[in-house]
Amino acid sequence: MKKYILLALILTTFLNCSKTDDDTENVCTSNCTIVRGRIVTENDTPLKNIKLRLDYRILNAPFSASTRIIKETETDENGFYTMQFFIEDSEIGENGQGYFALLIDESHLSTENYIRKNDIYIAEAIYSLPTRDTIIDKSFYIPTKEFITVTLNNFLPLSSNDKFEVQTLYPSGLKIGQNDLIESQYAAQSSGFGNYTSINQVETFNNVIVARNEKNLITIIKVKNGITTIENFLIFVPEDNNINLTYEY
Template sequence: MKKIALLLLILTFYGCSKIDDDTDDVCNANCTTLQGRFVTLNDVGIKGVKVLLKYRISGGPLGGGSTRLIAETKTDDNGNFYKEFYIKDSELGETADGYFKIEYDDTDLDVNKYILSDNQIGNTTQPLGQAIYSISSRDTIIGNTYYLPKKSYIAVNLNNFVPIQEGDYFEVRTRYPFGAYIENNDLLDTEYSTGFSGWGTFQASELNSQLNPFVAENEQNIIRIARRKNGVNTVENFTVFVPSDNSIELTYEY
């Protein structure tokens, strides 16, 4: 019994991850800068996005490791975030044991107004965040600009859905500008990454179904129609510009 208790104690010790919260520390010299911006349509800043910088050292096969919470802040009225912080000697350079991670939390924003990380229906698979595997010099600026589109909806009619065998489906998915600034995105002719919705959410459930997938307002969107018919998968992409106050209604046949 004592051996079992000791083993459980060891597993608990190694399985726990140590967390140090240094977010209240003030950097007075040799500072590194966390800086960026959140914007929406027409380069309008978004207020209230939470930003957290961590330094993470992974544990072994049994877990463990450590996390240092370094800096936290929020975007201001113009969508900007800015925070200076101090990198420890043990965290500096390519030989350091861990990596830096910037996490963005948009849950305080209006999910009916913007396309967010969690849209409560559908999904956005492009995460908001950035891993930085080494910082070699303290006189460095890290961060990025991120785009959260204005959310709009279109009507999509999926007609004549008659599944032939089990597993057949008929669904609409959407792609739109979303997330980090990457300079050039040929898929959507944008300077931001691509967000995704659908994948089992906006599916035909009867012979004729009308669905309302969300899309990015005043942007080029890709409307993807995916079918599995008699076990054979096909995909069609349609590029659609969605203006403000749109009344778009699209119809596709199974």
Template sequence: MKNLLWLFCFSLILISCEKNEDDTKDICTNNCTTIQGKFVTANNVPLANIMVSFTYRISGGELGGGYTRRIVKTKSDKNGEFFKDFYLQDKELGRLAPGYFTINIDDSKLSSNNYIKLGNNQSLGYAIYSIGRRDTIIEESFYIPKKAYIKVNLNNYIPQKEGDRFEVQTLFPCGPKVGQNTFLNSEYATGFSGYDNYKAVNLNNKLNVLVAESEKNMVRVISVKNGIASNIDYEINVPSNNTIELTYNY
């Protein structure tokens, strides 16, 4: 019992060694770094009230500890834009700095019924491993697709051996601006409807499959038949109020 009590107290000490600073209300007036960007949806319509945070983090070791400095907390305005100047400390600059930066996007205020949200109802985060100098502009813009569904029929599914399958996935513009996505002819990265979400389980299957409205989508039909796999992509454009119905045979 005494050993358990000692272990509990020691754990509390380790947790208390984690140092946190919140500098999100600081105003930078000189030697500033800038984070800026924009959130849009279909037809380049801006999205407001999406939260953006920027943090510097030094990971703790096996015995706990660590350090977090919250640097920026802001949100997109009515034009979908966000902008914040901030000051980086000397110890945070350069490739030899002990920590890394994270950008977190929180689009939880958007309706899950209307949008394909970036973090699947969770905060989306990714790392920047070093910033070399203060007069840096961090440009991060994002596309959040409007949600729609199409009907897909997967017919004549008769598996011949264990491991055979018949599935459909969709791929569409979603997420950060990458410059040129040649696969979808888009400025943004590729999102998709997920693995194992829309698959045949019976002889004939009628599925409502997630797509991005007012966008070019790729419908990927995946079949494994008698142990032999094949994937075929079909390009479709999904208008608002679509009545698209597609049929594929196993």
């Protein structure tokens, strides 16, 4: 019983030491900082009505945290968004004890059509802004969901650690300029990691997730007697594809 009482006291202390300030109604008229960008999907198609939020977050271990909600907005019909705000003295450069968190709300996007990260998530963390009166560009890509079929043949394990697996990598997230792995201007997200692993001699996966109308990196992982080999194949996946890939163990 004493343990439960102590836990309740700790949680109460944490909640009491955590605070949130909502400054979204504040209007910046001078020395303003601007965060702007565009959110698109396949074929540079804009995504409208994507909600975004900018926080400044401070976590002082172990039980003190604060959040200043700075701005909220959403993308227009062309996928563009803009946030204009004033940075407080305690948030500038070396004075900053926390970080700016740019959140994206994907909750209204269909999981059948899009590869979502989460309902609401931190899309980008900005750890230091040295000055006010600056413009920061943060654009993002949300991939359209497609599936391919992959068959893994002749999986005959010699030990319990042997493995035959397929993973995929595709453009998703922040616009970074150049991603040589997938020949994209965006960062990458992966699928797999145990979801498409052979347990039988012949295994066919009809629902391997990839990004539509994009180049996807197909990774084949083989572990034989403790020796791991990895092969990568870059393929373009069109709409309504009938791609069926086969790999040998």
